[in-house]
Amino acid sequence: MFYRETGQFKSTYGDDQALFPIIQDRWLLGAILLVAFFVVPFIINDYWANAILLPFLIYSLIALGLNILVGYCGQISLGTGGFMAVGAYGSYKLMTSFPELNIVFVIIASGGFAAAVGVLFGLPSLRIKGFYLAVATLAAQFFLIWMFNKVGWFYNYELSQITSPPREVFGVLVTGAKASPAAQYLFTLCIVAVFTWIAMNLVRGRVGRGWMAIRDMDIAAELLGIRPLQTKLLAFAVSSFYIGIGGALIFNLWLGSVEATEAFDILQSFFVLFAIIIGGLGSVLGSFLGAAFMALMPVILKLLLVDGFSVSAVHAKHVEFILVGSLIIFFLIKEPHGLARIWGITKEKLRLWPFPY
Amino acid sequence: MDSTQTQTQSGAEDGSFVTPDGRTIGAPILEVKDIIVRFGGVTAIDGVSFDVRKGEIRAIIGPNGAGKSSMLNVINGFYKPNEGTINFKGEILPAMEPYLAASNGIARTFQNIALFKGMSTLDNLMTGRMLKMKTGFFSHCIYFGAAQKEELEHRERVEHVIDFLEINDIRRTPVGRLPYGLQKRVELGRALAMEPDILLLDEPMAGMNVEEKEDMSRFVIEVNEEFGTTVLLIEHDMGVVMDLSDRVVVLDYGRKIADGSPDEVRSNQAVIDAYLGVSHD
Amino acid sequence: MDFFQALLITPFVIMWEDPLFLTETLIKGLMAGVLYSLVALGFVLIFKASGVFNFAQGVFALFAALTLTGIMDMMGDGLPKPLVIIIALGLTVAVMVLLAVLVERFVLRPLVNQELIILFMATLGLSYVLEGAGDLMWGSDVKVIDLGLPTDVWDVGGVFVEQLDLVAAITAGSMVAVLAVFFNKTRIGRALRAVADDHQAALSVGISLQQIWVIVWSVAGIVALVAGIMWGSKSGVQFSLSLIALKALPVLILGGFTSIPGAIIGGLIIGVGEKVAEVFWFDLHGGAVENWFAYMLALVFLMFRPQGLFGDKIIERV
Numbered sequence: 001m002f003y004r005e006t007g008q009f010k011s012t013y014g015d016d017q018a019l020f021p022i023i024q025d026r027w028l029l030g031a032i033l034l035v036a037f038f039v040v041p042f043i044i045n046d047y048w049a050n051a052i053l054l055p056f057l058i059y060s061l062i063a064l065g066l067n068i069l070v071g072y073c074g075q076i077s078l079g080t081g082g083f084m085a086v087g088a089y090g091s092y093k094l095m096t097s098f099p100e101l102n103i104v105f106v107i108i109a110s111g112g113f114a115a116a117v118g119v120l121f122g123l124p125s126l127r128i129k130g131f132y133l134a135v136a137t138l139a140a141q142f143f144l145i146w147m148f149n150k151v152g153w154f155y156n157y158e159l160s161q162i163t164s165p166p167r168e169v170f171g172v173l174v175t176g177a178k179a180s181p182a183a184q185y186l187f188t189l190c191i192v193a194v195f196t197w198i199a200m201n202l203v204r205g206r207v208g209r210g211w212m213a214i215r216d217m218d219i220a221a222e223l224l225g226i227r228p229l230q231t232k233l234l235a236f237a238v239s240s241f242y243i244g245i246g247g248a249l250i251f252n253l254w255l256g257s258v259e260a261t262e263a264f265d266i267l268q269s270f271f272v273l274f275a276i277i278i279g280g281l282g283s284v285l286g287s288f289l290g291a292a293f294m295a296l297m298p299v300i301l302k303l304l305l306v307d308g309f310s311v312s313a314v315h316a317k318h319v320e321f322i323l324v325g326s327l328i329i330f331f332l333i334k335e336p337h338g339l340a341r342i343w344g345i346t347k348e349k350l351r352l353w354p355f356p357y
Numbered sequence: 358m359d360s361t362q363t364q365t366q367s368g369a370e371d372g373s374f375v376t377p378d379g380r381t382i383g384a385p386i387l388e389v390k391d392i393i394v395r396f397g398g399v400t401a402i403d404g405v406s407f408d409v410r411k412g413e414i415r416a417i418i419g420p421n422g423a424g425k426s427s428m429l430n431v432i433n434g435f436y437k438p439n440e441g442t443i444n445f446k447g448e449i450l451p452a453m454e455p456y457l458a459a460s461n462g463i464a465r466t467f468q469n470i471a472l473f474k475g476m477s478t479l480d481n482l483m484t485g486r487m488l489k490m491k492t493g494f495f496s497h498c499i500y501f502g503a504a505q506k507e508e509l510e511h512r513e514r515v516e517h518v519i520d521f522l523e524i525n526d527i528r529r530t531p532v533g534r535l536p537y538g539l540q541k542r543v544e545l546g547r548a549l550a551m552e553p554d555i556l557l558l559d560e561p562m563a564g565m566n567v568e569e570k571e572d573m574s575r576f577v578i579e580v581n582e583e584f585g586t587t588v589l590l591i592e593h594d595m596g597v598v599m600d601l602s603d604r605v606v607v608l609d610y611g612r613k614i615a616d617g618s619p620d621e622v623r624s625n626q627a628v629i630d631a632y633l634g635v636s637h638d
Numbered sequence: 639m640d641f642f643q644a645l646l647i648t649p650f651v652i653m654w655e656d657p658l659f660l661t662e663t664l665i666k667g668l669m670a671g672v673l674y675s676l677v678a679l680g681f682v683l684i685f686k687a688s689g690v691f692n693f694a695q696g697v698f699a700l701f702a703a704l705t706l707t708g709i710m711d712m713m714g715d716g717l718p719k720p721l722v723i724i725i726a727l728g729l730t731v732a733v734m735v736l737l738a739v740l741v742e743r744f745v746l747r748p749l750v751n752q753e754l755i756i757l758f759m760a761t762l763g764l765s766y767v768l769e770g771a772g773d774l775m776w777g778s779d780v781k782v783i784d785l786g787l788p789t790d791v792w793d794v795g796g797v798f799v800e801q802l803d804l805v806a807a808i809t810a811g812s813m814v815a816v817l818a819v820f821f822n823k824t825r826i827g828r829a830l831r832a833v834a835d836d837h838q839a840a841l842s843v844g845i846s847l848q849q850i851w852v853i854v855w856s857v858a859g860i861v862a863l864v865a866g867i868m869w870g871s872k873s874g875v876q877f878s879l880s881l882i883a884l885k886a887l888p889v890l891i892l893g894g895f896t897s898i899p900g901a902i903i904g905g906l907i908i909g910v911g912e913k914v915a916e917v918f919w920f921d922l923h924g925g926a927v928e929n930w931f932a933y934m935l936a937l938v939f940l941m942f943r944p945q946g947l948f949g950d951k952i953i954e955r956v
Binding site: 130318319322 | 759767927941
Binding site for chain 1: 433435455456458459465467471472473474475483484487488492504508547551
């Protein structure tokens with residue numbers, strides 16, 4: 001009923017391998033991007049930026065990073081919070097040590113730091129799997145948070161809470177207290193868009209196939225000439241890179257100031273893991289859907305329960321816990337491929353609607 | 358079709374010759390010598406030696422537990438033999454490494470199917486091309502340019518294999534959803550995509566009905582005839598073995614008990630004894 | 639230079655100069671270790687019988703303790719104290735059994751053929767559900783457990799030992815003994831071992847997987863209750879109790895996921911190691927070393943001996 005693929009035949013392999021082979025998908029995406037880039041910045045306000053759009057965009061990027069490691073390459077990591085912290089504190093040190101550096105460079109370099117740390121803590125994955133690997137990544141999580149909390153060098157020996165210094169891009173303030181929501185939103189949107197595009201390119205080619213082969217049967221992959229060592233470490237590196245950038249964005253573009261034990265603790269690791277389970281493992285769309293869900297649900301619950309039914313905020317939090325936990329179990333049972341698969345199935349059903357067959 | 362018999366044709370110095378049906382079988386490209394493989398207290402392979410000639414179809418047969426799969430695992434590099442050597446393409450090694458095997462043209466299918474269940478048929482076949490794909494990581498980040506060119510090149514090659522194996526319709530299907538017979542065919546496709554010098558097939562006909570077996574046999578013969586690919590297969594179906602292979606090795610309890618043409622092996626008393634009491638299809 | 643001195647020299651100097659203090663620290667560490675072991679015990683039970691790593695075990699302990707105090711509060715002052723305790727305990731055990739039934743029905747059964755990592759993530763979800771439910775039902779403020787357990791401190795030749803710790807040690811020891819007898823001597827215990835060995839074979843002999851799982855998870859729930867009581871008596875019943883579960887992971891790595899004695903030994907090692915590291919190496923950047931020490935130790939084990947001290951060797955099959 002919405003739109004169909006009929007009549008759209010591909011005559012070259014190039015067309016067949018395109019990211020969005022169905023023309024209407026391209027139009028839809030184009031429309032979304034158009035609105036996102038050219039309409040929203042003019043109507044955005046502080047609340048919408050800080051409560052909804054910035055967390056959604058940033059967590060989508062982080063979820064994408066974790067999905068690369070968990071969904072595409074089949075490794076498990078509970079160290080997401082720690083890698084976010086590496087990105088955040090890394091960017092802080094860069095900005096305070098080299099105030100001349102362009103913020104874009106700072107953010108990308110912070111991702112680089114996180115990638116290096118990710119490779120280090122990913123080394124155990126060569127010998128262990130499953131929840132043994134989960135424990136190893138927990139070591140990363142707890143150690144890194146302790147380090148950023150206790151080792152003074154990381155916060156220049158002042159308070160362990162760090163604040164983002166003001167920086168500009170093309171003469172417009174994007175960080176610091178005076179930056180406008182529109183500027184912050186647009187900057188974040190650009191970064192998220194570019195790196196999402198890169199991720200999509202990676203997963204559809206040789207690199208992505210290597211990751212998925214390791215995920216599905218690493219022994220068979222090895223016999224095809226795929227190197228498990230390099231492939232897994234690459235997944236850790238790319239994944240941590242994305243997560244690190246996310247952490248730097250959280251610090252500089254969204255919260256403005258963070259403290260390691262509050263902003264990047266183990267609950268963050270669970271948060272992102274839940275996002276990709278609900279959204280869909282091994283799916284770029286799923287990362288966005290899951291992040292949207294996890295970021296928006298507390299907002300919606302608050303509006304409904306606290307404002308609507310006068311439930312206390314504390315209780316609303318408890319309900320949130322129950323809801324999230326139940327949904328995790330539900331999705332794992334009913335639809336391990338998450339919202340992304342549900343979206344795909346809905347599209348299929350809508351093709352035939354209102355006819356059931 | 359009768360594909361073997363007399364090796365008394367005029368041969369070159371390296372022992373190569375031409376079979377009655379026009380295929381060239383060359384000098385040995387693979388030789389295993391005195392291979393011993395032990396697991397804990399069990400000796401799976403007890404001093405086995407044989408060779409495989411370039412361009413031939415060689416079968417390994419024997420009762421269950423004779424060590425046939427283990428032998429393939431050794432050639433593949435999945436097992437390291439406790440003793441013995443492997444001579445592949447002139448290089449003598451104490452053991453094979455998986456990466457070395459793959460990059461030197463050894464491809465394999467498995468008894469229990471080792472496909473990547475989360476990927477489509479096409480993607481599975483494309484993983485067979487991994488060793489030949491050289492473009493760097495950063496090229497793939499932008500895709501357009503070198504990476505795209507390489508992807509499309511290899512896509513074309515893989516499409517040849519898809520046509521050959523007649524699996525065009527299931528290109529995009531996740532292989533986990535395919536019926537058993539088709540999965541086996543896709544696995545063969547993945548091995549073929551590697552453009553291997555030698556193809557190791559571990560019970561490629563297992564679990565298939567008569568039609569599927571005929572199809573599979575046809576594919577194996579065509580691969581051997583058209584591309585000159587050497588084939589080393591494990592098989593239980595005697596009819597298939599007799600029809601397809603040029604030479605046969607018989608293993609029993611980890612030892613070689615016969616080695617020769619299918620007719621020679623069929624009438625070998627030791628082989629008959631080994632199989633007595635064991636039903637075959 | 640300061641750093642290396644603090645790392646390699648000062649701690650041992652202090653240990654050498656004040657052996658009483660060292661002994662006290664060791665004992666404190668052992669006692670903490672006993673409590674870790676209690677939680678790890680619950681993990682091992684479930685893992686042994688169903689292959690599931692129950693991330694929610696720590697939350698089980700929290701939930702059990704919350705339920706206990708909640709029931710005791712509800713019963714008020716009408717009845718004599720010992721009676722209140724007995725009834726509350728009984729009711730809490732009933733609740734934990736009910737919980738086991740629900741978990742088996744709604745989480746385990748639907749996921750029975752899935753990979754273990756899926757089940758692990760499901761228990762992660764379960765831990766969130768129980769966390770929220772417990773808080774919602776009983777409130778999230780810190781509760782005090784008053785079961786009449788001794789809280790005095792003994793002075794043993796200059797070394798201070800808390801009576802509560804001793805009670806915990808004795809309790810843990812008895813639980814291990816009871817569980818060992820249960821597993822080895824009773825019919826149900828044998829069935830549990832059969833299930834742990836081979837699901838299919840156990841089924842074909844007529845053992846009901848579902849019953850076994852309910853039993854195991856109930857026992858684990860009771861173990862969690864005991865752990866919750868011990869921990870709660872020490873530091874009050876609060877959210878941090880559920881984070882103990884995370885600490886149990888390194889315990890299991892050290893001891894091996896499938897070994898009951900391993901859970902005990904692993905717990906003791908972690909407890910002692912942590913305490914010693916915390917107390918003597920506190921100079922190293924301001925303390926709180928115990929936040930990560932256990933995990934780093936586990937990491938080392940994972941690299942060199944992933945099956946732990948007593949666990950079954952992990953074999954990869956083609």
